[in-house]
Amino acid sequence: MKFFQSGFFNYFKELGKRIFDNIKSERVKNNLLTAIPFWLGSIIVGCAAVFYAQLFLLGENLLVKMIHNRIWLLFIIMPVAFIVSWWLVKRFSPYARGSGIPQVMAAIEFANPKDYDKVKRLLSVKIIFYKVVSSFILVLGGGAIGREGPTIQISGAIFNKIYEILPGWWPRISRKSMIVTGAAAGLSAAFNTPLGGVVFAVEELTKIHFNHFKTAVFTAVIIAGLTAQQLAGTYLYLGFPKTTAVSFSGLMAIVLLGLLAGAAASYLSKTILLLQRWRNSFNATWKHLLFWY
Known part of the structure; x- marks a missing residue:
């Protein structure tokens, strides 16, 4: 500058x-x-x-x-x-x-x-x-x-x-x-x-x-x-949490949801990467424009 x-x-x-x-x-x-x-x-x-x-x-x-x-x-x-x-x-x-x-x-x-x-x-x-x-x-x-x-x-x-x-x-x-x-x-x-x-x-x-x-x-x-x-x-970036005592069954549900969420996030990441590779294969500007549209 x-x-x-x-x-x-x-x-x-x-x-x-x-x-x-x-x-x-x-x-x-x-x-x-x-x-x-x-x-x-x-x-x-x-x-x-x-x-x-x-x-x-x-x-x-x-x-x-x-x-x-x-x-x-x-x-x-x-x-x-x-x-x-x-x-x-x-x-x-x-x-x-x-x-x-x-x-x-x-x-x-x-x-x-x-x-x-x-x-x-x-x-x-x-x-x-x-x-x-x-x-x-x-x-x-x-x-x-x-x-x-x-x-x-x-x-x-x-x-x-x-x-x-x-x-x-x-x-x-x-x-x-x-x-x-x-x-x-x-x-x-x-x-x-x-x-x-x-x-x-x-x-x-x-x-x-x-x-x-x-x-x-x-x-x-x-x-x-x-x-x-x-x-x-x-x-607080994620807000102010309001927490109460959690039962044992509640803890098990949290663990199960955590595992499911982790697996779902993994597949979501793989899908995004596949879309990214597909988009990177475009060799013409009109294809990028069509993709964003």
Whole structure:
């Protein structure tokens, strides 16, 4: 983006360097400089997650208003929205498709100097734009999609961009740690669960050596969750459960239903994968259009 190459942005980078050069303690300065990108990213992610959630709510409300007393409009709005959303992603940003979580996991694996170009394709400002626009259009068309996976990819892209714009004099920070923290911060903000984000970060970062960044990582994840809570309020993602004592026969019924639900979900996943393979075999645009219609 031109903004990050502008004289205005470079002025602030130089101003920041002069300010931190005045800190006498090298340990304090390095610890602070290491933590700032994580903290800045977490605040942006918290705000972005709330904005994204409100965008989904806006799309749903607009759809309800459009079809109020005109339910037949769904037969026009829905196929048009699905086709436009699919075309935008296919034409301009193929890596913005899907939930976004596989892209983040791949970017974590590619977070080494020789594969930085691959990371840029998976996590970028362009991805953020088309992810937000295409998903909003889908929601506006009545699509049953979730915002949690996309939020994680958007958050990873935000942290990756922050990593890219750090000036040369900044202490060395691991790109992998930044991307994982971005994903964890996105999870924390999307589900309103700071501890869930911390657990995700621990699971992923225990695969690499990250002792130098652990304080910044954990605080960043918590800040993202708290930022989202501050803006959107405290809530439970799945609502407030009302539980009472359960009898032994009730427990057996729960176990049986759990087994049946697991088996059904397995077959559903297989069916979706078969449909996905079938769709991927299309070699003409008109077949994709017909499929979405």
